[in-house]
Amino acid sequence: MATNSDTAYISKAVRLLRALRLGIADDISIQLAHTFMIVAENEGKTVNELGELVGSSRTTISRHLLDLSERLRNGEAGYKLVNRIQHPTDLRSVIFTVSPRGRQVLNSVKDAMED
Numbered sequence: 001m002a003t004n005s006d007t008a009y010i011s012k013a014v015r016l017l018r019a020l021r022l023g024i025a026d027d028i029s030i031q032l033a034h035t036f037m038i039v040a041e042n043e044g045k046t047v048n049e050l051g052e053l054v055g056s057s058r059t060t061i062s063r064h065l066l067d068l069s070e071r072l073r074n075g076e077a078g079y080k081l082v083n084r085i086q087h088p089t090d091l092r093s094v095i096f097t098v099s100p101r102g103r104q105v106l107n108s109v110k111d112a113m114e115d
Contacts, residue, residue, distance in 0.1 A: 012113060019112035023105035024079055031056075032079070035064040039082050040106055043097045046087065050096065065096055081105060 020033045038053050039045070045053070051061035066073055068082045081102035087093035098106065 015112040016109060019108045020105070023108045024081065028079070031060075032064055032067060035061065036068055036079075036081050036102065036105075037109075039065070039068070039096050040098050040102065044095050046093050046095055069096075069099075 017033075020036075021028060024033070024036070035050070035054055035056075038050060042050065042053055047058060047062055047065060050065065051058050054061055054064075056064070063073060065082060065084070067078055069078050069084050070080060071078045079101075080099055083097045083099045084094050085097060087095050
């Protein structure tokens with residue numbers, strides 16, 4: 001049986017997940033939501049750097065970042081939560097930042113997490 005302390009943490013986690021689903025999409029996967037939060041925590045990182053932080057292969061993280069940006073892999077509109085920006089000193093690299101829509105989602109998450 002969950003203690004009061006456990007219930008408080010569980011309740012907070014439920015609020016976080018609800019904020020992500022409401023702010024992004026009802027069917028967003030945990031992996032995509034996790035990748036989005038890692039980008040928010042580490043803006044300006046490359047695909048390789050974000051892959052290491054998430055613990056995913058370059059191929060997987062590339063797909064996630066593509067879905068979180070303007071276009072899904074299938075060509076449909078993406079979640080538009082992150083911006084893909086050419087690296088300022090390495091023209092072969094792309095860095096990722098949180099988009100204005102992503103900032104709105106982060107504000108919702110912040111509100112949900114506050115007691």
